[in-house]
Amino acid sequence: xxxNPDAFDPKSSWDSDEDELIDAFxxxxxxxxxxxxxxxxxxxxxxxxxxINETVGFVERGGxxxxxxxxxxxxxxxxxxxxxxxxxxxILAKNILAELKANNNPDIAKCISIMGYMLANDQLExxxxxxxxxxxxPQSIYHQKTGIMYFPDDKIVTFSGSVNETGAGWGGNIExxxxxxxxxxxxxxxxxxxxxxxxxxxxxxxxATKTQVHDLPEAVKEHLIKARPxxxxxxxxxxxxxTTSALFKKPKLDPWTCxxxxxxxxxxxxxxxxxxMATGTGKTSTTYFIFKQFFHDKKSTGNRVLxxxxxxxxxxxxxxxxxxxxxxxxxxxxYLYTSDTSVQDKNDAKDSWATPPANGNLFVIITMxxxxxxxxNGIKPDLxxxxxxxxxxxxxxxxxxxxxxxxxxxxxxxxxxxxxFYDPDGTKRITDFFGNIxxxxxxxxxxxxxxxxxxxxxxxxxxxxLDFVPLTEDEEKRVEYWTRKIVAETSSEEDPETxxxxxxLSEEAKKACMKRSEVCKKAKNKLEKFKELxxxxxHETKNCLIYCQDTFQxxxxxKVFQQLGIVDYTVYHYRIAxxxxxxxxxxxxxxxxLISVASLNEGLDIPQCTMLILLSSSANPRExxxxxxxxxxxxxxxxxxxxxxISALPxxxxxxxxGLVKSRLVQIWEFINASMSxxxxxxxxxxxxxYNIDEQDLQDIVDGWCHGN
Numbered sequence: 238x239x240x241n242p243d244a245f246d247p248k249s250s251w252d253s254d255e256d257e258l259i260d261a262f263x264x265x266x267x268x269x270x271x272x273x274x275x276x277x278x279x280x281x282x283x284x285x286x287x288x289i290n291e292t293v294g295f296v297e298r299g300g301x302x303x304x305x306x307x308x309x310x311x312x313x314x315x316x317x318x319x320x321x322x323x324x325x326x327x328i329l330a331k332n333i334l335a336e337l338k339a340n341n342n343p344d345i346a347k348c349i350s351i352m353g354y355m356l357a358n359d360q361l362e363x364x365x366x367x368x369x370x371x372x373x374x375p376q377s378i379y380h381q382k383t384g385i386m387y388f389p390d391d392k393i394v395t396f397s398g399s400v401n402e403t404g405a406g407w408g409g410n411i412e413x414x415x416x417x418x419x420x421x422x423x424x425x426x427x428x429x430x431x432x433x434x435x436x437x438x439x440x441x442x443x444x445a446t447k448t449q450v451h452d453l454p455e456a457v458k459e460h461l462i463k464a465r466p467x468x469x470x471x472x473x474x475x476x477x478x479x480t481t482s483a484l485f486k487k488p489k490l491d492p493w494t495c496x497x498x499x500x501x502x503x504x505x506x507x508x509x510x511x512x513x514m515a516t517g518t519g520k521t522s523t524t525y526f527i528f529k530q531f532f533h534d535k536k537s538t539g540n541r542v543l544x545x546x547x548x549x550x551x552x553x554x555x556x557x558x559x560x561x562x563x564x565x566x567x568x569x570x571x572y573l574y575t576s577d578t579s580v581q582d583k584n585d586a587k588d589s590w591a592t593p594p595a596n597g598n599l600f601v602i603i604t605m606x607x608x609x610x611x612x613x614n615g616i617k618p619d620l621x622x623x624x625x626x627x628x629x630x631x632x633x634x635x636x637x638x639x640x641x642x643x644x645x646x647x648x649x650x651x652x653x654x655x656x657x658f659y660d661p662d663g664t665k666r667i668t669d670f671f672g673n674i675x676x677x678x679x680x681x682x683x684x685x686x687x688x689x690x691x692x693x694x695x696x697x698x699x700x701x702x703l704d705f706v707p708l709t710e711d712e713e714k715r716v717e718y719w720t721r722k723i724v725a726e727t728s729s730e731e732d733p734e735t736x737x738x739x740x741x742l743s744e745e746a747k748k749a750c751m752k753r754s755e756v757c758k759k760a761k762n763k764l765e766k767f768k769e770l771x772x773x774x775x776h777e778t779k780n781c782l783i784y785c786q787d788t789f790q791x792x793x794x795x796k797v798f799q800q801l802g803i804v805d806y807t808v809y810h811y812r813i814a815x816x817x818x819x820x821x822x823x824x825x826x827x828x829x830x831l832i833s834v835a836s837l838n839e840g841l842d843i844p845q846c847t848m849l850i851l852l853s854s855s856a857n858p859r860e861x862x863x864x865x866x867x868x869x870x871x872x873x874x875x876x877x878x879x880x881x882x883i884s885a886l887p888x889x890x891x892x893x894x895x896g897l898v899k900s901r902l903v904q905i906w907e908f909i910n911a912s913m914s915x916x917x918x919x920x921x922x923x924x925x926x927x928y929n930i931d932e933q934d935l936q937d938i939v940d941g942w943c944h945g946n
Contacts, residue, residue: 245269247394252413254572254582258400259288259408262416266394267291272387273302274437277402278380280306280363282348288407289479292351296360296472304363304402305440305450307379329365330454337460346464347475353465354472356458363453366440379448381440382414383433393419395433411562490564493688495678495695496523502676503649504530510675511626511650511668515683516866517844518695520651521560524622527649531620532598535647538568540598541590543618545638547625549575549604557602557624568597574611575604587612605629608637617645623671626650630663635670648672653863654942679943680869680911688871696869699878701912703905703920704770706762706885713889719753720893753897758786758853760885767852768797770881775803780823780846783832784864786853788812791832794852798830806830844870849880854904865908882908890927898928906935907942 245265251258267273267288273295295302337349355361366379382401386394398414400406417426417433443450466472492500496519499512508531514520532540546553550573558573565571570593572578572586586601590613593599601618603611605628621642623629629638642648650671657663668674683695708716726746774781785791788810798806807819807828822828824843831843849868868878886901887894902921909917918932925932 245388245394247416247418249416250413251396251398251416252581253400254411254413254585258412263407264288264291266386267295269388270295270386271298271300271389273300274385274387274441275302275304275306275402276366276381276383276437276440277304277306277406278382280304280402282345282352289476293473293476296355296358300360302355302361303437303441304361305366305381305437306363306402307366325367325449326451326454329367329451330456333454333457334460337457344479347479349461350464350466350475351472353461353463357462357465364441365451365453366445367449367451369447369449381436383436385430385433385437391419393430393434395430397433411558490522490525491689492522492526493519493695494690495519495683495686495688496526499523499676499678500526500530503527504534506672506675508535508620508647508649510648510672511652511655513655513674513677514651514653515678515680515696516653516863517870518678518683520624520653521557524649524651525560525564528598528620531647536619538596538598539593540619541593541616542598542600542620542622543642544600544602544622544624545608545629546602546604547628549573549577553624554602554604561600561602565600566597568594569600570594570597571600571602573602574607576607590614590616605634605637608641613641617642619645620647620649621645623648623650625652626667626671627652627655627657630657630660630667632666635663635666638670653866656942677943680866681943684869684911693871693873693875695871696866697871697875697878699869699880699912701880701882701908701914701917703882703884703909703917704766705920706760706766706883707888708757708760708885709762712756712760712885713887715756716753716887716894716897717889717891719749719756720891720897722749723753723896724893754900755786757885757887757897757901759790763852763883763885764793764797766883767794767850768801770850770883771797771801771803774848774879774881775801778829778848780826780843781830781848781850782843782846782867783830783850784853785832785834787834790852791834794832803830806832809833843867844872844875847876847878849878851880851882854882854884877913880908880912886924895928898924899930902930903935903938906932907939910936910939 245268247262247266251262256262268291352361356363366381368379382399383397384395384402388394394416396414396416398412400412400414406412417429419427419430421427439445440448440450466475495514499514500523503510503512504527508527512520512523514523528542532538544557546557548554550558554573554575558571561569561571570589572582572589574583574586578586589599590601590611601611623638629635648671650667655664655667655674657667678695680696684698685694687694723746726743726749783794785794791808791810795806795808798804805828807822807830809819809823809831810833813819819828819831823831824845826845831846846868849865851864854864865880868880882905884901884905886898902924905921906918909915924930
């Protein structure tokens with residue numbers, strides 16, 4: 238494909254929320270480019286597939302690509318580099334080759350073979366940038382994103398922004414960048430182009446202050462060249478096959494049986510009500526099928542769909558945004574509106590709310606805190622979705638929702654646990670606004686039900702092991718102190734922690750209950766038991782999630798890892814600046830352990846995770862059900878999940894502890910009830926007998942959580 242270089246005259250600002258980056262920028266640029274220099278935090282061979290015809294022309298013109306990109310290293314690798322145990326090139330070769338050999342996607346293999354073809358012809362040169370482990374944080378990553386394109390007649394275009402050199406970066410993600418061209422009359426463009434060239438040269442020649450740049454290891458280069466098409470004819474055949482690749486087509490989503498049932502129940506309730514679906518059963522996908530049915534039954538286009546989420550781009554909001562952008566029709570618009578949203582995107586979302594697309598539909602994802610700042614101007618959504626709806630039962634939250642959305646005709650609530658613990662009034666606020674629970678899918682049902690006939694079950698089975706540790710003498714005294722406070726602050730004659738959250742507590746009583754429970758959750762002896770457990774299971778651990786009570790307990794857990802010399806762990810909580818990096822390390826299996834607190838209760842999808850350690854386990858069913866759900870999401874050939882629960886209760890008998898003990902035993906019973914480990918019931922028999930707690934009573938409470946009794 239040939240094109241007049243003068244025809245490519247890019248504008249200065251690009252935003253994939255409005256612009257087609259591939260068709261309007263990348264393809265016309267690559268159609269005439271003769272040299273392409275690139276700094277990219279991430280690179281993937283799939284970038285060739287999105288401009289496959291232009292890649293042919295680039296190769297035939299003798300074009301040359303020079304790329305500086307990063308490679309994520311585990312903590313263990315970083316430590317080895319620091320200590321000069323292995324040369325960086327050896328570690329890079331080992332890791333990159335492992336990734337290349339692990340690929341079993343034939344389309345990706347074709348993209349990789351094109352890399353080999355270009356390497357063999359000296360048309361591609363790759364260097365790997367690693368933040369210097371001596372001067373940077375161990376989890377630092379190389380994240381530069383700049384491109385320099387050289388054209389005939391000495392024309393140059395450079396760009397800098399968020400887009401990585403991957404297929405998803407150019408063709409799937411929401412990205413933006415600024416663009417500068419050498420023929421622009423504004424001399425600022427010339428200055429910025431020169432600055433971009435100097436920046437590239439600095440990294441290319443390994444002259445950066447805080448970054449080490451390494452040549453692509455010879456072993457990797459040899460592997461790629463070996464996989465190349467061996468002739469021009471074979472190269473063109475590979476190109477031809479990639480032109481029909483499904484790599485970047487919109488994903489095809491088929492509803493699971495349980496999701497069909499949820500949609501049917503909601504439609505039957507005239508698009509009003511709450512879906513109570515266990516964590517991991519696909520509430521987001523179910524909602525997507527509800528959208529399709531809504532557009533079919535009510536109004537096909539011009540709809541305003543508003544989705545309220547508890548957290549922004551880093552978790553729940555970002556997952557909704559990515560999902561809807563992947564699944565949207567061509568004329569649909571999707572906006573995430575939070576305090577971190579750019580001014581331009583906020584303005585675009587506001588304009589679209591006033592005038593939704595005539596030939597498509599508008600989706601606005603908004604956090605609770607941003608609702609009051611959005612100018613709805615009296616225009617109600619056609620369909621309102623409350624994700625993790627249990628969080629909206631407070632007087633303030635529900636007042637905000639009512640003030641903005643009362644009169645909305647169709648409302649959907651989503652949660653694994655819509656009932657609010659210790660807050661029946663809050664639960665009533667939720668059901669009064671969103672409607673009753675119209676569909677329930679419990680964890681045990683999801684463990685038995687296949688996604689579709691012949692597929693794996695919706696949720697994984699699991700083994701459960703309970704270990705009790707004693708409280709220290711000081712901890713026993715503090716439990717006794719807070720128990721006296723609870724008695725003094727509770728107006729009801731009923732013990733608050735034996736009522737399973739069905740009475741409303743005063744704020745002081747709630748605080749005293751929380752303080753008493755916290756003593757047990759943070760029991761010092763848990764750390765020694767945790768250390769013993771790590772020594773026992775480390776050899777078999779691949780992906781393990783560890784829940785702590787707070788960041789202080791998480792710090793103590795880190796010390797245990799350091800004592801044992803285990804380095805491939807990462808930490809994720811609000812005090813960690815690079816949370817997304819920590820999560821990526823775990824998802825990409827460069828860290829086997831992920832240490833967290835409540836930050837990961839909602840909005841995390843790590844189906845490959847097969848192990849969970851609970852150092853702190855809440856008596857609140859919403860919290861522990863969601864935490865467990867993080868590891869029960871099922872995928873084909875997933876190994877049996879293992880859950881380890883390290884618990885502490887007072888060893889001194891006190892009638893005032895009955896609520897504390899029963900509350901904890903109910904939660905343990907629920908874990909055992911849904912597991913393959915019925916024998917663990919023996920470990921709580923002493924407590925049951927001591928406090929006269931009947932097995933059937935525990936079972937009735939657990940059944941009530943599922944069925945809403």
